[in-house]
Amino acid sequence: MTLETFTAIRGIYHGYRPPAPGAPTLVFANSLGTDLRVWDRVVQLLPTEWGLLRQDKRGHGLSIAADTLDIETMASDVATLLDHYGITDFIGIGLSVGGLIMQRLALRHPQAMRKLVLADTAAKIGTPDIWNPRIDAVRANGVASISDAILARWFAPGYETTEDFAMWRAMLERTPDEGYAQVCAAIRDADYTADLARITQPTLVIAGAQDASTPPDLVRATAEKIPNSRFVEIDAAGHLPCVEQPKRFVELLSSHVTN
Template identity: 60%
Template sequence: MPFIRSNDIVLFYRRAGRRGAPRIVFANSLGTDVAIWDEVANALAADFDLLFYDKRGHGLSEAAPTPRGIRDHADDLVGLLDHVGWQDTMLCGLSVGGLIAMDLAVRAPARITRLVLMDTAAKIGTPDAWNARIDAVLENGVASIGEAIMARWFSPAYRVEQPEAFSGWRRMLERTPAIGYAETCKALRDADLTDAITGISAPTLVIAGESDLSTPPSLVEETARRIPGAVFRIIDGAGHLPCIERPTDVAALVRGFSDMPTQ
């Protein structure tokens, strides 16, 4: 398994697809690991060079010894890109991964050829809500909030139609280390890129799941309006994780966006 030390954190990463093809790197949401992209990867692998990683405190990656913010998460990703020799890439970020992607697009625009932001926003939630979640997780573990989070992640239809998969994704969430989850919540609590994203220059596609309760489509669209020239799309029948519920639709949008001419 490939591991590297980046920005003083050991990260797990995975490569897929066709080496030398157009590049895409994927940044995950809170409480998830690289597995959420498996079906999207299968749909894109023939035509793209794909890179996935577990952000700090998640999956097989190390947790930070002290609190870190979105900028540190983005610097982790820069170290990974340098390690695999990618000077530039399309970047697809989901939820907190979208904030990581936005921060990188603002601070290192030469590294980002195109930007895909999925079910994310320049500012997500309120300090009070994040602090309550942090306290709950540190006191009782991620499993204590599992039911509430899953209800916000997935559409009602998915829970009924895919009960085994729903159970599996819940286990992924609840196995997230409490310290890694809580520290990422702190990064989300403290992040506000509302003004900064008006300076993003990369062509940008913004995607929202129709039934997302974590970052509702109206919030996602508000972020899209602040990014010059951004294209906004809604995926019907998907919640907060369209890459799981509607991977074919996600892959089609990403593929189509990669082929769009730049102005």
């Protein structure tokens, strides 16, 4: 078994595991306020011969921040890693803002991206009336000042009583304030609704049934605009079903990848 190798390329911190011959490569993009470890529970359940590429967005985790940031730049960072490893055949998997990133890569690399998985995301997420106060609060008082409200939207009711909850709070609150604010602004300014009909990849669209950040109806509406898509809700999960229900997430992912 080949383990992931963690390193940085042009300031983008990432982990890579090459696939065995004939096995697929999965490329992950994370949600706002998380780093590549948000996929740990999924990765542990995947076949060991499958290839993996996951990375920290700019201003998150160990990746170097940028002066300015938008969705196109974050998609270009992933493309840099694809080029570095010579990955020309992959499945794109995006969670929340990572879903916006993967929507762009699906259109930029229609031959290389074989299939697409979008989780708890949409083509347009929120409005300036939602994002601007959050950006102002983070820049004035830091991510920790809004963490209670954010965490309440991340998880299904009851998860806050688990031992793991403090770990996810720590991940969120240790996100650099400006990096978090920049990604908020990137989400605010993105609207790819008109491009959904151009996505040609077979697409699995997942929503946590208790997601308060991107509610299931919003995610379902996104799926309905993608020509070859399937929508599935995961019970007992909020905005991060890969954390709360990793076995179910992997069941759906594996079926989509192999069929």
